[in-house]
Amino acid sequence: MVKPLRKLGFLTIGLFDGDDPRPGHEATLEIIRLGEDLGFDTAWVRHRHLQYGISSPVALLAAASQRTTRIGLGTAVIPLGWENPLRLAEDLATVDLLSGGRLNPGVSVGTPMRFEHVKAALYPTTADHEDFSYARVERLLRYVRGESVTDATQEGFEVYSDRVQPQSPxxxxxxxxxxxxxxxxxxxxxxxxxFLTDNVVRAEESEDFGVIQRDLIRNFRERHPRKDSARVTLGVVMIPTDSASPAQKAKYEEYVRKRLPRTERPQGPARVMFAPDVVGTTDQIVEQLHAHPAFHEVDELAAALPFTFEHEDYVQILTDLATRLGPALGWNPVRPNGVAGSPGHG
Known part of the structure; x- marks a missing residue:
């Protein structure tokens, strides 16, 4: 028996025109506000450096926090190789306080993408000494949790805190x-x-994407202090077509068709695998999700919006997700008064 979906979010890259970037950022904020109106639990934003997508998700979510009152605001994900963990801890806590405790920071580690091309600008004197391991996340966690970062708390008339400020419980x-x-x-x-897992995994013990993702979730929970109750969000590119126009349907199907070949086998030395996109009516998507091994491991789902669609396409997709697909999976949208879901903490 499939357990009902408890939380439903969506994920956007926030594309913009490099010659006129404000309208794209405003459109992303409008989409987040629409998501709140439709009852979504969380709006996640992707992170893109030196591209025409959101390069500063924390700043964008600070703005979103002032245009919404309930929806969770997440980053999926901040690559910590570009960040100073102490400075990021200050920014995250500030936005979390401004939002009333609604921030869900997603992070990752590893050498920054295209590092050979950017290291002279990013770390001009320390590139060969930077630690891009999990230790970078551990530093961020210590600072967010309020562990001491200095023993100097007073200098003349100036009083200092020994931990990152502000702190957000x-x-x-x-x-x-x-x-x-x-x-x-x-x-x-x-x-x-x-734990966040989406449409990119490594083929280590299988070449079946759903099985790989299922095993990731199981390995995560086996080692987590809360075991089966540990939170996992599954990200899937889902494009419902129930209310789409014929032109939209044709565009969506062409988008999925072009991306399908990359899903057929592992890519490159790292054996990266991509998930097939899911497109169709609510009934068709429900059937595909029920056949997905990882879907049965979670009760939190994030619908990843395609990168290159128009604003009206996103409105149609989000509306169908919230009014048709989500309820078909047992999800109850959060109403304006905050009932039927967990307010704020997506």
Missing amino acids: GLAERIWYGGGSLRSARWAGENGLN
Whole structure:
């Protein structure tokens, strides 16, 4: 028996025109506000450096926190190789306080993408000494939790805190790790984080995407202090077509068709695998999800919006997700008064 979906979110990359970037950022904020109106539990934003997508999700979510009152606000994910964990801890706590405790920071580690091309600008004097391991997440967690960072608390008339300020109680429990390998899943579980898994994994013990993802979740929970109750969000590119126009349906199907070949076998030395996108009516998508091994391991789902669609397409997709697909999976949208869901903490 399939358990009902408890939380439903969506994920957006926030594309914009490099010559006129404000409208794209405003459109992303409008989508987040629409998501709240439709009852979604969480709006997640992707992170893109040196591209035409959201490069500063924390800043964007600060703005979103002032245009919404209930929906959880998440990052999926911040690559910590680009960040100073102490400075990021200050920013995260500030936005969490501004939002009333609604921030869900998702992070990852590893050498920054295209590092050879950017290291001279990113770390001009320390590139060869930077630690891009899990230790970077551990530093962030210590600072968010309020561990001491200095023993100097007074200098003349100036009084200093020995820990990062501000502190936001509960934020550390809402930090997520985005991982696609068994090592990452196990590490996230051992360190008591929440776990994000989406449409990119590594083919380590299988070449069946659903089986790989299922095993990631199981390995995570086996090592987590809360075991089966540890939180996992499954990200899936889902494109419902119930209310789509014929032109939209044709565009969606062409988008999925072009992306299908990359899903057929592992890619590159890392044996990266991509999940097939899910497109169709509510009934068709429900059938596909019920056949997905990882779907049976979770009760939290995030619908990843395709990168290159128009604003009206996202409105149609989100509306169908909230009014048709979500309820068909047993999910209850959160109403304006906050009932039928967990207010704020997506």
